[in-house]
Amino acid sequence: MTQWESVIGIECHVELKTNSKMFCACPNEFGGEPNTKVCPVCLALPGALPVANKIAIEHMIRAGLAFGAEIPEFSKFDRKNYFYPDMPKDYQISQYAMPLTQGGAVRYWLADGSMKECRLTRIHLEEDTGKSLHAGTTGRIAGSSHSLIDFNRAGVPLMECVSEPELHSADEAIGYLEALKRTFVQLGISDVKMEEGSLRCDANVSIRPAASTELGTKAEIKNMNSFRSVHRAIESEIARQIEIVQSGGRVVQETRGWDEGAGRTHTMRSKEQTHDYRYFPDPDLVPVEVDRELVESIRTALPELPHERFARYRGHLKLTPAQATQLIEDAALGDYFDACVSASGHAQQSANFVLGDLARLANENRMALYDSPVRPEHVGELVRMVESKTINSKIAKDLIARMWAGDGSPAAIVEREGLAQSSDVGTIDPFIDEVLRANEKSVMDFRAGKTNVLGFLVGQVMKASAGKANPRIVQERMREKLG
Amino acid sequence: MRPVIEQSAAELARAVGAKEISARDVIEATLAQIDAVDGSVGAYITSLHEMARASALAVDRRIAAGEKMRLAGVPVAVKDNMCLAGTRTTCGSKILGDWIAPYTATAVQRIIEAGGIPVGKSNLDEFAMGSSCENSARGITRNPLALDRVPGGSSGGSAAAVASRQAVVGLGSDTGGSIREPAAFCGVTGFKPTYGRVSRYGLIAFASSLDQIGPLARTVEDAALIYEVMAGHDGMDSTSIDRDVEPAVTAMRSDLRGLRIGIVKEFDTGKLGHEIDALYKRAFADLRKLGADLVDVSLPTAEFGLATYYLIAPAECSSNLARFDGVRYGLRVDGADVGEMYERTRAAGFGPEVKRRILIGTYALSSGYYDAYYVKAQKVRTLIARDFQRAFEECDLIACPAASSPAFGFNAKSDPYSMYLMDYYTIPMSLAGLPALSVPCGSVTGEGAHEPLPMGLQLCGPLFSECALLGAAHAYEQASQHAKEYKLAI
Ligand SMILES: [Zn+2]
Numbered sequence: 001m002t003q004w005e006s007v008i009g010i011e012c013h014v015e016l017k018t019n020s021k022m023f024c025a026c027p028n029e030f031g032g033e034p035n036t037k038v039c040p041v042c043l044a045l046p047g048a049l050p051v052a053n054k055i056a057i058e059h060m061i062r063a064g065l066a067f068g069a070e071i072p073e074f075s076k077f078d079r080k081n082y083f084y085p086d087m088p089k090d091y092q093i094s095q096y097a098m099p100l101t102q103g104g105a106v107r108y109w110l111a112d113g114s115m116k117e118c119r120l121t122r123i124h125l126e127e128d129t130g131k132s133l134h135a136g137t138t139g140r141i142a143g144s145s146h147s148l149i150d151f152n153r154a155g156v157p158l159m160e161c162v163s164e165p166e167l168h169s170a171d172e173a174i175g176y177l178e179a180l181k182r183t184f185v186q187l188g189i190s191d192v193k194m195e196e197g198s199l200r201c202d203a204n205v206s207i208r209p210a211a212s213t214e215l216g217t218k219a220e221i222k223n224m225n226s227f228r229s230v231h232r233a234i235e236s237e238i239a240r241q242i243e244i245v246q247s248g249g250r251v252v253q254e255t256r257g258w259d260e261g262a263g264r265t266h267t268m269r270s271k272e273q274t275h276d277y278r279y280f281p282d283p284d285l286v287p288v289e290v291d292r293e294l295v296e297s298i299r300t301a302l303p304e305l306p307h308e309r310f311a312r313y314r315g316h317l318k319l320t321p322a323q324a325t326q327l328i329e330d331a332a333l334g335d336y337f338d339a340c341v342s343a344s345g346h347a348q349q350s351a352n353f354v355l356g357d358l359a360r361l362a363n364e365n366r367m368a369l370y371d372s373p374v375r376p377e378h379v380g381e382l383v384r385m386v387e388s389k390t391i392n393s394k395i396a397k398d399l400i401a402r403m404w405a406g407d408g409s410p411a412a413i414v415e416r417e418g419l420a421q422s423s424d425v426g427t428i429d430p431f432i433d434e435v436l437r438a439n440e441k442s443v444m445d446f447r448a449g450k451t452n453v454l455g456f457l458v459g460q461v462m463k464a465s466a467g468k469a470n471p472r473i474v475q476e477r478m479r480e481k482l483g
Numbered sequence: 484m485r486p487v488i489e490q491s492a493a494e495l496a497r498a499v500g501a502k503e504i505s506a507r508d509v510i511e512a513t514l515a516q517i518d519a520v521d522g523s524v525g526a527y528i529t530s531l532h533e534m535a536r537a538s539a540l541a542v543d544r545r546i547a548a549g550e551k552m553r554l555a556g557v558p559v560a561v562k563d564n565m566c567l568a569g570t571r572t573t574c575g576s577k578i579l580g581d582w583i584a585p586y587t588a589t590a591v592q593r594i595i596e597a598g599g600i601p602v603g604k605s606n607l608d609e610f611a612m613g614s615s616c617e618n619s620a621r622g623i624t625r626n627p628l629a630l631d632r633v634p635g636g637s638s639g640g641s642a643a644a645v646a647s648r649q650a651v652v653g654l655g656s657d658t659g660g661s662i663r664e665p666a667a668f669c670g671v672t673g674f675k676p677t678y679g680r681v682s683r684y685g686l687i688a689f690a691s692s693l694d695q696i697g698p699l700a701r702t703v704e705d706a707a708l709i710y711e712v713m714a715g716h717d718g719m720d721s722t723s724i725d726r727d728v729e730p731a732v733t734a735m736r737s738d739l740r741g742l743r744i745g746i747v748k749e750f751d752t753g754k755l756g757h758e759i760d761a762l763y764k765r766a767f768a769d770l771r772k773l774g775a776d777l778v779d780v781s782l783p784t785a786e787f788g789l790a791t792y793y794l795i796a797p798a799e800c801s802s803n804l805a806r807f808d809g810v811r812y813g814l815r816v817d818g819a820d821v822g823e824m825y826e827r828t829r830a831a832g833f834g835p836e837v838k839r840r841i842l843i844g845t846y847a848l849s850s851g852y853y854d855a856y857y858v859k860a861q862k863v864r865t866l867i868a869r870d871f872q873r874a875f876e877e878c879d880l881i882a883c884p885a886a887s888s889p890a891f892g893f894n895a896k897s898d899p900y901s902m903y904l905m906d907y908y909t910i911p912m913s914l915a916g917l918p919a920l921s922v923p924c925g926s927v928t929g930e931g932a933h934e935p936l937p938m939g940l941q942l943c944g945p946l947f948s949e950c951a952l953l954g955a956a957h958a959y960e961q962a963s964q965h966a967k968e969y970k971l972a973i
Contacts, residue, residue, distance in 0.1 A: 040586050044806045046579065046687040047566045047588060051721050079802050081848070085821055090805030147821075149810070278848035280857060283691035283799055286721050 003210035004245070006238045007218075008173050008203055009121075009165035012180060014190045015128060015156050015198040016059045022127045022157035023050030023093065030196045034150035042155035044088035049284050052077065056157035057100060057288060059189035060125050061298050063159065064101030066183050066305055067120055071295050075100045075288040077125075081278040086130035086149050094160075096279040099124035100288065106163070107307035108179035110171055113314055113321030115307070118176050121162040130154040153197075159190070165204065165215060170234040173203060174227055182306040186331050194226055203230065205237045207245065216241075216251065221265055223257040233258040237265050309334055317347035326355055336370040343380020350383050357400045365404075373406040381411040390420050394467055423470040425477060428461070431469060432477055435460045446482050454478065487512040488648040492557045492705040493732075495651060496598065499546060499556035506542035506556030506600065510535050513558040513602055517649045520973045523630060526644035527603035528563045528621040529571050538600045545598065552598030553712055560641045560650035563604035563621075564611055565591050565696070566685040570601075574687050575609040575619035575637075578832025579813040588685020589720065590654065590696045590713040597712045602650055605640025609834045610804065611656055611689040613637050614664055614905040617893065618836045628670055629934055630972050632890040635665030635905075641699045642669040647973060652709050653699040658689050659792050660886075660909025662697045663921035667939025668890040670923050670969040672956070673699045674706045677946050678916035679724035681710075682717030688803040690796035691722070693913050701966065703922060703957040707731035710949065726947065734950035735957040740774030742955060744942075745878030748781045750908060755887055758927045759938070763884055766924040766940045766963075770882060773958055780874040780881065784866045788911040789903060791867065794847045794860035795914070800837075801844030807832060839899065868915040875945045880955055884908050885921035885939030889929045912943045919943035922956045923965040937969050 018028050024041035040048035064071050078096040105119045130151040134144035161180065167173045181199065184190040192199045201224065206216035221237055224230045236258075241251050256265035281287075304312075306328050313324035327334045333354070340350040354369065358379070362369040382399055385391045391399070391414060399410040399419075407413060414420050422428060435457060436443055442453045454475070461474045487495070487509055498504045514532050521527055535558070542556050561567055564574045566584035573579050591601065608618035616624040616639035624639050626632040627647035634643040641653030642665035655662040657675035666673025674697045681696040688694060698709035711732055716725040744767075752763040771777050809815035809828030816827035833841070847856040874881065886905055896902040912919040921939035929936040940959070944952040960966070 043811060045566075045585070045812070046572065046574070046582070046806070047564075047584075047683075047685040048586075049684050049720050049722075051719065081802050081805065083805065083808060083822075083825055085808075085810050088806065088811065090808055091802050276850050278802070278845065278850070278853075280798060280802070280848050280853070284688075284722065 002246075004207045004242050005210045005212070006168055006234075007165045007206050007208060007215060008167040008169075008234060010163045010167065010173060010176060010201055010203055012161040012177070012199060012201045014159040014161060014180075014184060014192060016056050016159055017188065017190050018053055018055045018059070018157055020053060021155040022053050022056055022125075023155055026155065028156050030198070032152055034148070034152060037152040038154070042088065043151055050093060050282075052285055052288065053157055056125060058294070058298060059157075059187070060100040060123065060159060061290070061295055062187045062189055062302070063123060063161075063184065064104060065295070065299050065302060066187055067101075067104030067106055067123070069101040069104030069120065069123065071101055071290055072098065073290055073292070074098060075290060077282045077285045077288075078279045079282045080126075082275055084129065085147065086132045086151075086154070088130065088151060088154055092126055092129070093282055093285070094126035095124035097281075100290070106176055106179050106183075108172075108175040109307070109310055109321070109325075110175050111321060113324070115311065116172060116175065118166045118172075119164040121164050123159060123161045126158050126160055128153050128156040128158045165206070170231045170238070173234055174231050177201065177227055177230065179307060182328060186303055186306055201230065203234055203237075205234055205241070206251070207238060207241045217253050219251065219253070219265070220255045221258055222255060222268065225260070229258055229260055232263060233265060236263060240265065303331070306331075317341065319347065319351055323351050323355060327351070330368075332368065332370050336376055339376030340379040340383070343377045344383035344387075346383050346387050349387060350379060353379055353383065353400070357397065361400070361404050372404060374403045378403050378409055381409060385411065385414060389423070389470060390414065392421050392467065392471065395419055395421070419468060421470050422465070422468050423473045425473065428465070428469050428473055428477060431461050431464045432474065432481060435464060436481065443482065488516050488651075490651070491702050492554060492651045492700065492708055495557050496553055496555045499542070499598070500551060502546060504556075506539040506546070506598070507536070509556040510539040510558060510600055510602065513650065516647075517603065520627070520647050521649055523625065523973055524627050524643050524647050524649070525622050525624045526560065526605050526640045526647065526649055528573055528575065528606050528619075528640065529604040531570060531601055531603050534570065535600050535602045538595070542598050542600065553708065554594060555598035557599045557652065558602045558650045559594055559599045560603055560605045560644035560653035561591055561601045562607055562638050562641050562653070562655050564607055564656060564687040564689075565654060566687070567591050567601055567604070570604060572604065572687070573621050574611075575607045575621050576832065576834065576837070577620045577814060578807045578829070582813045584685075586685065589682035589717045591685065593713050594654070594709070599712070603644065605638070605644050605653060607640055608637035609837050610687070610800070611637040611658055611661055611694075612800070612836050612840055614660065614902055615891070615896065616640065618834055620834055623893070626668060626890045627971050627973055628969055629890060629932065629936060632892055632929075632932075632936070633668065635668030635886070635890060637661040637665070638673070638699060639665045639668075642666055642671055642673065645669070645671050645699050645701060646969075647971060651701070652705050654696060654709075655699050656686055656689075656694055656696050657909075657913065658693045658695075658796060659913045660906035662699060663909050663919060663939065663941060664886045664905060666699050666921045667885040667937065670937035670966060671699055671701055672703050672706045672920060672922050672960070673697065673939075674710060674920040674953070675913070675918065676710055676714060676949055677724070677918045679722050680714045680728070680918070680947075680949065682720040682723045684717055684719035688799075690799040691803060692799060693792075693796060703920075703953055703960045704732065704735055706920065707735065707953045707957075710953070714949075729950050731950050731953050734954040736954040737958055737961060738774045739770060739955055739958050742775045742880065743778050743878040744770050744775040745778055745780035745874055745881040747785070747874075747881060747883050748779055749783065749785055750883045752884060755884065759884070759888070762925050762927055762938055763940070767882060769963055770959060773962055778878050780877055782867070782870045782874060782911060784863065784870050785911040787863050788867060788914055789907060791860045791863045791914060792906075792910045793843065793903060794856050795864065797840040797844030798847045798857050799844065801841045801848065804833075804837065804841060836899070864914045867911055871911070871915045871917060871945070879944065880948070880952060881943045883941050883943070885941040889927055889932075889936035889938055891929070892931070908941060917943050917946060918949050918952050920952060920956055922960050923969070924963065925965050926968060934970070934972065935968070937965075
């Protein structure tokens with residue numbers, strides 16, 4: 001039986017986070033009463049002209065540099081001409097021949113921690129369209145009596161990001177998308193919320209015999225509104241294509257919509273309309289001369305990127321893939337963790353606290369850990385005390401609760417309240433002697449061969465010492481004394 | 484004192500500023516002239532009597548409050564492809580219906596802030612595409628010097644309004660000659676500044692890389708004044724140039740000594756017939772008499788200007804005019820679905836010339852033809868600009884005809900190509916983005932004409948040479964006084 005390899009390319013549209021729209025001064029905000037965030041420019045009133053948003057251009061440079069793309073010295077805006085009711089000018093200002101960035105690749109990882117790379121075909125800057133609302137019973141264009149258009153979204157800066165067909169499973173597609181999302185969040189250039197439409201993606205899916213290098217016929221999958229549905233849609237589409245080919249059929253090139261309820265894709269447009277977009281340079285906009293100093297200052301100011309942090313956590317700090325991923329999910333938590341590590345010098349134990357007891361408390365209190373009273377230097381003290389066996393794990397747990405309550409430095413608490421664990425035989429022995437005296441029966445049982453009472457006796461010593469005795473020393477001394 | 488409507492913008496603004504006459508009286512005199520003559524001229528698509536009266540009162544209040552304004556009370560004709568908030572703006576087309584502009588074009592706004600008062604929205608060829616105003620869907624404009632003839636175009640309404648004293652100055656837009664040719668036909672001065680000098684924000688685009696707003700006036704000095712008020716960078720137009728505007732009004736000169744004026748070898752006026760040839764030879768001689776050195780210059784690629792222009796301008800217009808789709812404003816003709824609505828709306832809304840250019844432009848941008856037409860045209864455009872650069876190494880200004888004939892009769896140019904040829908002398912400057920103007924240079928007896936018809940001398944300078952250009956034109960105008968020969972036919 002033939003082994004099949006799936007080949008997937010992802011096309012994303014990402015709304016950039018700016019104060020104003022791409023070519024006018026209207027606010028770039030999600031939602032609002034229809035047609036309240038509009039002006040002559042984004043409504044394409046006669047005579048209105050676009051002026052490019054500099055911040056959006058800088059965001060593009062940020063994204064390009066993050067993906068290792070080249071930033072050419074000149075870039076241009078082109079007009080993509082086609083008629084569509086929610087596109088006010090009946091052309092979209094986009095970038096065709098000379099986008100702001102060229103090349104680059106997205107580095108992502110899978111659940112097992114393996115790092116992968118997917119090259120980018122292109123990233124370019126364009127403007128979003130308005131939204132059509134079809135009035136009538138179905139909410140779809142078919143059967144509607146008329147349509148209403150909300151232009152609030154028209155002209156919002158939009159980054160189109162197209163990958164090469166270099167992804168080979170639904171997991172890889174999600175790994176890629178998550179890396180994109182984390183990077184954009186980390187760069188502060190987009191909210192990347194699929195539910196608000198600030199991230200929209202389509203997947204091109206095809207299959208081919210495992211050994212083949214030729215691309216098979218692809219289907220373009222649309223209407224996926226969460227990463228989960230992207231994953232399901234791709235898996236379902238791969239299965240559908242394999243089934244067709246194995247039963248002797250042929251995959252046709254088409255656009256398919258994902259039906260979340262039915263859990264399968266269905267034909268939307270069987271024969272792709274061949275559009276001639278008649279691209280040409282927009283004469284209303286001057287070419288963008290990209291200032292080299294600006295590029296360098298953006299490059300210098302780039303934060304540690306998610307894939308770089310992942311590599312550091314996995315390599316140097318030896319965290320598990322799951323730990324590393326969790327810490328990268330929220331860059332501020334990662335920063336917090338890094339501060340804990342530099343205060344403690346112990347990565348794994350810091351991760352245990354940050355992702356364990358502290359994460360639980362944060363969750364219970366519905367508060368980010370980094371906004372809580374627990375300071376990273378306090379976590380550092382705690383980790384150091386545990387690592388040096390100054391305190392045992394029970395006391396550590398108590399201290400965490402008190403740190404959360406705002407009691408401050410755990411080292412100070414330990415010092416003040418004499419909570420340090422004792423390994424000093426001179427301190428421990430009197431507790432042991434007392435326990436042995438008070439539990440003669442157990443001592444006899446032990447000597448008679450019931451060695452399992454040792455645990456009970458050690459427990460009694462710990463209790464008598466209010467948890468401060470080092471349990472390992474207690475056990476050693478106890479064995480010696482019981483002969 | 485000469486009648487109000489005969490006075491220049493500079494004179495009126497001074498008199499209004501000095502409270503010798505109120506803006507209200509100036510406007511009333513102008514509105515009276517409009518009421519008296521526009522029935523036979525047809526310069527305006529929409530007259531703005533009520534708005535103008537209210538604006539005049541506002542100007543008088545500003546004067547009373549001590550404000551100094553360079554255009555205080557000056558009546559202005561605004562070409563109907565420029566937005567003026569609260570007024571109907573048609574572009575001479577049916578497709579805009581009775582659309583009321585909700586905002587004002589930057590250039591118009593600057594005129595108003597300087598105290599200028601729009602008195603009407605003037606006629607034009609639909610979307611500024613044409614050279615006679617005959618392509619307007621909003622009525623006929625007649626040449627006030629010969630009512631059986633066209634006023635030129637596309638800014639024919641503003642030219643006719645200024646010539647017939649229905650405004651002191653007019654605003655036009657020039658894409659390939661649309662200010663200079665009607666100025667020549669109507670015996671007034673028309674000035675197209677360097678591309679990007681005047682903001683295009685609020686000017687309804689025909690061809691974005693060529694469109695430029697400029698003044699039409701009865702004196703060069705008035706043209707300079709209006710230009711100075713309008714020019715300068717505008718944050719709403721990325722193609723507007725961020726560069727100081729040198730004072731043009733004070734650059735007026737009385738002779739041409741020290742100026743080298745280039746006569747273009749390829750623009751042989753001998754081809755234009757004996758009478759026109761003699762007229763231009765005389766004009767060139769007059770330039771020399773004023774002290775200019777005449778030098779021969781060559782623009783070898785200028786002859787490709789027309790072909791180049793008729794690829795680039797339609798390509799841009801095919802995209803610029805896409806927004807007139809019946810969805811958001813203007814005319815809508817319903818259809819079974821949105822596609823049919825588009826088709827019916829645009830079929831009914833656009834006239835034949837606009838449709839022709841949309842088709843040419845769509846074709847020129849189509850895949851498979853883009854390189855052969857649009858890209859090649861852009862290359863030729865660069866060559867034409869280089870030709871001018873080289874010529875301006877040998878001369879300071881270039882002198883040549885503004886149009887190849889005087890005003891022609893209605894329906895005289897029924898095939899599009901002969902109409903396109905009207906802009907033969909003005910298109911190369913537009914492609915190169917250069918400042919150019921037309922100033923009256925006498926008259927000829929046109930074919931079948933009963934009266935002499937005005938002709939215009941075109942002067943053109945390097946980029947940003949507005950001051951030198953206007954200064955030289957002023958010297959020629961003052962010495963020759965050709966405008967005085969012209970007699971209104973109304
Ligand atoms: Zn807007």
